[in-house]
Amino acid sequence: MKITIDGHTIEVEPGTTILQAARMIGGASVPPTMCYYSKLKDCGGKCRCCLVEVTKGSERDPRPMPKLQPSCVTGAQDGMEVLSGNSQRVLDARKAVTEFLLINHPLDCPVCDQAGECNLQDLAMTNKDFKSRFKEQKVTTPSEDIGPYISLNKNRCILCYRCVKLAEQLTPNRVHGVLYRGDHAEISAYIHNAIDSDFSGNMIDVCPVGALTDRTFRFQSRVWFTKKFNAHRDCPHCSGKVVLWTFGNDVLRVTARKDEFSEVEEFICNECRFDHKKKEDWVVEGPHKFGKNSVLNINNNALAAPKEVEIQTEKLTLEGRDVDRKKISMKDVPMAHLEEKK
Amino acid sequence: MGKKILTEKINIPGIREYDVYRQNGGYKSVEKALKEMTPEQLVESVKASGLRGRGGAGFPVGMKWSFIDKKSGKPRHLLVNADESEPGTFKDRYLMEFIPHLLIEGAIVSSFALEANLSYIYIRGEYMFVFKILEKAIKEAYANGWLGKNILGTGYNLDLYVHCGAGAYICGEETAQIESLEGKRGNPRIKPPFPAVSGLWNEPTVVNNVESIASIPWITLNGGEEYAKIGIGRSTGTKLISASGHIKNPGVYEIEMGMTVDEFMNSDEYLGGMIDDRPLKALIPGGSSVQILPPQYIFKTANGDDRLMSYESWSDGGPVTGSSLGSGGFIVYNDTACIVRNTWNLSRFYHHESCGQCSPCREGTGWMEKILYRIEHGQGTEEDVDLLWDIQANIEGNTICPLGDAAAWPVAAAIRHFREEFEYHIRFPEKIKNRNHFREEPMEKVRQLLVK
Numbered sequence: 001m002k003i004t005i006d007g008h009t010i011e012v013e014p015g016t017t018i019l020q021a022a023r024m025i026g027g028a029s030v031p032p033t034m035c036y037y038s039k040l041k042d043c044g045g046k047c048r049c050c051l052v053e054v055t056k057g058s059e060r061d062p063r064p065m066p067k068l069q070p071s072c073v074t075g076a077q078d079g080m081e082v083l084s085g086n087s088q089r090v091l092d093a094r095k096a097v098t099e100f101l102l103i104n105h106p107l108d109c110p111v112c113d114q115a116g117e118c119n120l121q122d123l124a125m126t127n128k129d130f131k132s133r134f135k136e137q138k139v140t141t142p143s144e145d146i147g148p149y150i151s152l153n154k155n156r157c158i159l160c161y162r163c164v165k166l167a168e169q170l171t172p173n174r175v176h177g178v179l180y181r182g183d184h185a186e187i188s189a190y191i192h193n194a195i196d197s198d199f200s201g202n203m204i205d206v207c208p209v210g211a212l213t214d215r216t217f218r219f220q221s222r223v224w225f226t227k228k229f230n231a232h233r234d235c236p237h238c239s240g241k242v243v244l245w246t247f248g249n250d251v252l253r254v255t256a257r258k259d260e261f262s263e264v265e266e267f268i269c270n271e272c273r274f275d276h277k278k279k280e281d282w283v284v285e286g287p288h289k290f291g292k293n294s295v296l297n298i299n300n301n302a303l304a305a306p307k308e309v310e311i312q313t314e315k316l317t318l319e320g321r322d323v324d325r326k327k328i329s330m331k332d333v334p335m336a337h338l339e340e341k342k
Numbered sequence: 343m344g345k346k347i348l349t350e351k352i353n354i355p356g357i358r359e360y361d362v363y364r365q366n367g368g369y370k371s372v373e374k375a376l377k378e379m380t381p382e383q384l385v386e387s388v389k390a391s392g393l394r395g396r397g398g399a400g401f402p403v404g405m406k407w408s409f410i411d412k413k414s415g416k417p418r419h420l421l422v423n424a425d426e427s428e429p430g431t432f433k434d435r436y437l438m439e440f441i442p443h444l445l446i447e448g449a450i451v452s453s454f455a456l457e458a459n460l461s462y463i464y465i466r467g468e469y470m471f472v473f474k475i476l477e478k479a480i481k482e483a484y485a486n487g488w489l490g491k492n493i494l495g496t497g498y499n500l501d502l503y504v505h506c507g508a509g510a511y512i513c514g515e516e517t518a519q520i521e522s523l524e525g526k527r528g529n530p531r532i533k534p535p536f537p538a539v540s541g542l543w544n545e546p547t548v549v550n551n552v553e554s555i556a557s558i559p560w561i562t563l564n565g566g567e568e569y570a571k572i573g574i575g576r577s578t579g580t581k582l583i584s585a586s587g588h589i590k591n592p593g594v595y596e597i598e599m600g601m602t603v604d605e606f607m608n609s610d611e612y613l614g615g616m617i618d619d620r621p622l623k624a625l626i627p628g629g630s631s632v633q634i635l636p637p638q639y640i641f642k643t644a645n646g647d648d649r650l651m652s653y654e655s656w657s658d659g660g661p662v663t664g665s666s667l668g669s670g671g672f673i674v675y676n677d678t679a680c681i682v683r684n685t686w687n688l689s690r691f692y693h694h695e696s697c698g699q700c701s702p703c704r705e706g707t708g709w710m711e712k713i714l715y716r717i718e719h720g721q722g723t724e725e726d727v728d729l730l731w732d733i734q735a736n737i738e739g740n741t742i743c744p745l746g747d748a749a750a751w752p753v754a755a756a757i758r759h760f761r762e763e764f765e766y767h768i769r770f771p772e773k774i775k776n777r778n779h780f781r782e783e784p785m786e787k788v789r790q791l792l793v794k
Binding site: 034044045046047048049051066067068070073093096097099100101103104133134136137139158159161177178180181182183184185 | 510512527532693694695696697698699700701702704705706707708709712713716725729736739740741742
């Protein structure tokens with residue numbers, strides 16, 4: 001089967017989705033994904049970030065599809081022609097989705113542990129040429145305690161359903177899901193149940209934003225200050241292949257290894273993740289490399305020379321003081337009026 | 343007097359009871375279908391009738407039936423969609439409340455045509471009293487041998503259940519309804535696969551509206567060709583219209599397709615004209631999801647033809663100057679109505695009912711509602727109207743299910759046809775602060791203020 005994406009033709013197996021084909025091609029035609037996760041079944045189609053334009057349905061039925069299609073759940077057809085990065089319509093739709101995802105997001109990146117490795121941050125960086133038009137009050141939800149290892153911040157959640165699918169497919173009993181509807185929908189554990197199963201920690205890794213973060217790493221360091229090493233250990237439960245996030249000799253955090261699409265390569269167990277925070281426990285293989293688009297890497301790529309910032313503060317402050325003295329602050333001081341009259 | 347198919351016998355006293363219904367020719371179509379016809383013949387006759395789905399989209403029922411996957415050998419199901427939650431639509435309730443056996447009769451014939459042995463009626467939770475009426479009617483049908491094992495000695499088995507939803511608009515969408523019936527959260531599924539291939543419990547399922555199913559007995563008895571003779575063009579048969587708003591005679595009417603809108607609105611037999619003879623300001627022809635129309639496009643299309651009560655005629659002109667017959671929820675507004683307030687109200691509904699699965703609809707509906715609330719309460723700005731337009735354009739077509747489109751269209755049409763009202767709200771917050779602005783001063787009187 002042949003599929004053409006942005007002019008690149010590729011041979012794929014039947015049953016491949018457009019997104020998978022685009023990932024095989026790579027480059028600018030790979031659509032961003034917020035909810036699709038190749039390691040989880042039935043995961044995708046929800047965030048609408050990966051919309052593509054199908055300009056030719058297939059060899060048999062060459063009509064174009066009128067609507068933009070979510071590439072993660074649309075199967076490739078023989079002779080299909082798709083526009084991903086080359087279509088302005090697609091780029092506009094993705095920008096719109098970015099805006100939608102951000103309007104109720106708290107934008108608290110400065111205090112969010114996910115900052116630097118956040119898919120939403122990456123998505124916002126690729127669509128950064130718009131100003132916020134949202135003047136309304138954001139929807140907020142109180143946070144919830146779901147156990148000693150994982151911290152859940154519902155305000156940051158973008159309802160990708162990845163953690164729900166992970167709990168369904170990886171852990172024996174699912175104790176959390178989605179409550180309520182619309183923009184009030186929230187991820188929640190069933191009547192304040194703690195989430196504890198041997199693989200629950202993977203929820204942190206699959207979460208594209210900072211809604212689910214590692215509680216043992218909370219506020220310890222910004223991720224870009226840490227050194228990352230690939231390491232492994234003999235684990236009876238999982239593959240034991242991890243990334244150590246270290247500062248000096250301290251292991252601050254352990255996560256699974258992620259590929260260039262920030263998807264976990266192999267899920268790891270909670271024991272590896274939370275209980276082995278010493279360098280002696282691990283066999284270090286070497287430094288861990290990041291994807292090109294990661295915010296963590298943004299300083300390593302060539303950047304335009306920073307703009308010269310003109311500092312006008314002092315002058316403005318002084319002007320302000322002058323105005324204040326005349327109009328507001330000195331109004332009730334009788335001496336000020338006298339001085340002015342002189 | 344137009345031809346009546348669904349509501350012909352609805353005024354017979356006691357028709358809700360089995361005995362009266364049977365004496366008046368009830369369940370004859372089941373006898374005919376099971377004894378004299380094959381499922382294929384039934385599907386053919388429905389195809390020949392040209393009956394289009396009455397739930398809103400107007401997809402031909404016969405075509406939908408012929409798509410059902412019979413090759414896989416999996417059990418098949420009929421799911422009757424009685425989750426009628428569209429604001430302005432209340433036709434199914436009327437049918438189920440007063441003549442419940444008609445629906446059950448239609449469901450038996452349709453299930454036989456689809457060779458389904460297990461069928462469901464999914465009714466919305468707010469219709470609890472109708473649920474009880476249907477339960478009683480099904481019990482009577484079981485007692486008289488119309489349901490259960492070996493119906494009429496033909497060897498055909500059918501179990502029919504009524505399932506009560508918990509009150510969610512989204513469960514009227516067919517795949518969300520299937521999810522809900524399976525006991526899950528009512529989130530629409532991603533299509534394909536379509537329900538005709540993989541629906542309820544991954545088995546082939548056909549989801550049809552109550553009104554479509556209730557038309558099946560007549561088609562079976564009189565033949566699809568007879569049904570196709572009623573109506574106009576590809577809009578065959580009769581349609582129930584539930585009319586509400588500023589009209590003299592609100593209620594449910596059965597009309598033949600192809601009647602002019604003028605006749606339907608102004609003749610005494612039907613709506614009887616506007617209440618207090620105030621001027622008509624706007625009309626929503628097919629339930630809240632379709633485009634609202636200003637007076638110049640209601641009785642005439644943009645080409646100057648008469649607007650008829652049919653699927654084609656209402657959608658003539660596309661979204662710009664046309665609308666859609668939808669589910670037949672006629673909402674009529676006179677000059678005292680405020681379109682901004684109405685749009686805000688509809689938007690609030692879609693915000694409340696969005697399932698929260700895909701981001702454009704989840705975030706966009708809430709955003710639109712908040713902006714419309716601000717405009718309605720005098721805190722809008724000039725950019726808000728363009729922003730609303732942008733948001734609706736970004737939602738439309740980019741969502742999993744049609745709820746996103748349904749939330750976007752009313753806002754788009756309101757801005758397209760009644761932009762001056764939005765501007766009036768934004769520029770003169772003093773005039774609208776008491777919420778009785780158009781009762782005191784209709785738009786005609788204040789329009790000159792906007793020109794300056």
